[in-house]
Amino acid sequence: MDFTLSKEHEMARQLFSDFAQNEVKPLAQEVDETETFPRETVEKMARYGFLGIPVPKEYGGQGCDALTYAMCVEELSKVCGTTGVIVSAHTSLCVDPILTYGTEEQKQKYLPDLASGKKLGAFGLTEPGAGTDAQGQQTKAVLDEATNEWVLNGSKCFITNGKEADVYIVIAVTGKVEKRGKMMKEISAFIVEKGTPGFTFGTKENKMGIRGSSTYELIFTDCRIPAGNLLGAKGKGFNIAMHTLDGGRIGIAAQALGLAEGALETTIAYVKERKQFGRSIGAFQNTQFVLADLATKVEAAKLLVYKAAMKKAEFAENPKTSYSVEAAMAKLAAAEIAMEVTTKCVQLHGGYGYIREYDVERMMRDAKITEIYEGTSEVQRMVISAALLK
């Protein structure tokens, strides 16, 4: 067991950190304040391959591992939670399922543009009546045999990269099957391109945090997509969705970790400078002990996140392995630690921490979503306990 980063990972961290500090940080406040999707940043990230990190070179990607990808999301999130989740949703929720479940033809068609960032990806599972419970899905896909097209009807909500994406993985009901004597919905996954007739966008959500990310409702009204856009086998959509979320959780865990680290770093700098009663507040034992606790928790989160990423890298080599529990633990811990760390960092900032101009205020709002999306903390506990009591 070795806790030392390889030379590659060390250099990659430096790259992501430099990029985040120079290109992302200066915009973070404005992106949040004005709810602007940082299109220019996404284009810059595309230029440097950040949108295809775990994609093999043969598909135009960077050919790096899941840890490199997680570190990218982490470093971006240290300065801007919005930018972190854009990369995470694109990579984990759109690129990864195509890479894992796509046919060679689908991979050739979609991956080069996604990996180069020419196109951005998103993932549609959640519906107003179906979040965690995938059986609640209402969106239907019916095969029109005459034209060999799937016809989609329904809607998806809270979709990250909603209106900004070009390629969407959409989960829909394709029929009914009997399972253990019960009639269950048969669920399948599809690749849907922006601009397909019948595919429109609904309301934009006005959120507490990650305000620059584009969160939209996707609406499908007799939206016809070619039969060849079925992703994986018909009826395998639930597995694909769950497996995709396993990977997504590593991205969100990395985002949460980044937010916690960013808040902690900012706060350490602040307490050294801020003076009360004639000395810096960092000289007070209360401050010191709080920081010690936070740093310890951040480190624990980091180890879990990196371990989950390493397990995912192992899966890439050997598909028989699973990283589901590691991913759930990483997300559960990192998200809750991010919330605690950012909240306490706001506290250490006192009045300034409550003001928009100070980054910790935004980080605290951004952190909250990490306990909710891609499976709430409660869902992570379900995943972990199910494995324990199996």
Added chain:
Amino acid sequence: MKVVVCIKQVPDTKGGVSFNPDGTLNRAAMLAIMNPDDKAGLEAALRLKDEYGAEVTVLTMGLPKATDVLREAIAMGADKGILVTDRVLGGADTWATSTTIAGALRNLEYDLIITGRQAIDGDTAQVGPQIAEHLGLPVISYAQKIEVEGNKVRVQRQYDDRYHVLEAEMPCLITALSELNEPRYMTPGGIFDACAAEITTWGRADLKDVDDSNLGLKGSPTKIAKASDKVKKGAGTKVTPDSPEEAAQYITDRLLEKHII
């Protein structure tokens, strides 16, 4: 077209400088980075690669740790890296350094050599022109823009209050200003490739047409008589002048004293 970029690994002075308890500079605590002017030179070379398919070689002289900047350069897009390292080369001043690098460059084919104008640790701006002198090449320093036309380079050369557009025949040597461009970042895939890349390492024996008497500390004409860290400034002076005239006079005198005006 073949371009060689000479780069140097330097301690990052930007984020402030770290001192040991005894007051000496704590180099270990400072991040080692690619010298900014050199990075601009590398970016200029990489643009020539993008545009004309130039082959870009990066060369550095330093301790084995300096391979880090070669790998960084490769991760940005350079084709190969050469490290010149040897105990006998240590302690070199700009004359001995330029002699060494010229000796290494004699082994290579090149149309263009690009160096940074100056390194942020020494701030001398001497090594580039001195390499050109040893190799008998035309030199254009302080380049703020570089274009290639056939076998000629056209360069905007910066002066205090103007610039000259200069044209030189290749091969030639150009020293780059960090204002020249905004250097690109590495790419994640480039980093993985760079870490797997073979770095050529040359020692004293690989230097061509170089006399031992011109190398290292012994071969350096300049010698350090004394080195010290700049004293951190103490508390300043506060005055309460009787009139605005007196106040203005006081400030003007200080500015004159310090040669600011």
Added chain:
Amino acid sequence: MNLEEYKGVFVFAQQVDNEISSIAYELLGKARELAESLDNKEVTAVLIGSDVKNLTDSLAEYGADKVIVVDDPELKDYRTEPYAHALASVINEFKPEIVLVGATAIGRDLGPTVSARVATGLTADCTVLEIGDFPLVAIPNQEQKHNQLLMTRPAFGGNTIATIACPNNRPQMATVRPGVMQKIEPKKGAKAEIVEFNPGFTPNNRYVTIKEVVKAVSDTVDIMDAKILVSGGRGVGSPENFKILEDLAEVLGGTVSCSRAVVDSGWKPKDLQVGQTGKTVRPNVYFAIGISGAIQHVAGMEESDLIIAINKDEDAPIFDVADYGIVGDLNKIVPQLTADIKAAIANK
């Protein structure tokens, strides 16, 4: 190399557009002082250019005993090669003990090329030059050389200072930072011995062609790049009143910046804000005018080389970091200061 053959202090008398640069006079001032400590007290200016013979008198007035003039049409605008050939030839012919060159955009190109050609050391960007012993203190079994040029220069972005000697090679060469050395009071009507010297100029591959000369107009500077910042705070009182700061910045060739309070009041745009939530600056001179000096502001400017604060509140925390703190009314002091500086510059 017979070191004894090398005698006298030479100064490269930089001219641009047939006008002697101020640095040439500064170097002559220093050369005069150094020569007093040497056996050979002659100060020589080396004047290189085309049609420059009429410039020799001013060099004499500022302290040159002798002026070596290299005058050739090839030398009209500065180019490394013919200039390096000219200066290196002068050195080889006249064998000076010391050669001083300004650390200008010209001198920092010419100096290294010439030093490499005549195979001697060069110390860059010196701020102090003295004559003394090397080693500074005698070391057993090592010859201590006297009358050496000791060249002191900052390194590491100004964080360290080194004193350098060139004991075994001649000439001892230094480039010298402009604005540091003192000119002497010019002696009207002083004359120097004029020596014309032309080593011959045959263009070769090292001659570059000047296609165009473009005199630059400076745009607005990023406050992070500015050498002089005149920064205003809430105490300035109004956006209109920033005019007096702009006037001061203009005479100093500086740039106006401000504190967060000013940005919050909408008086100035955010990109001029110095401080924790603005930019971190390190200019040579930072004027903090009507800025109280909240820690958030200080964090962004405390690394400035010289901090001058003007504030009417004598307890303002800005005075804790200022090199020079002036307690008083900025509305009266600043315009007066602008006028005084203008006058001081005109008198130079």
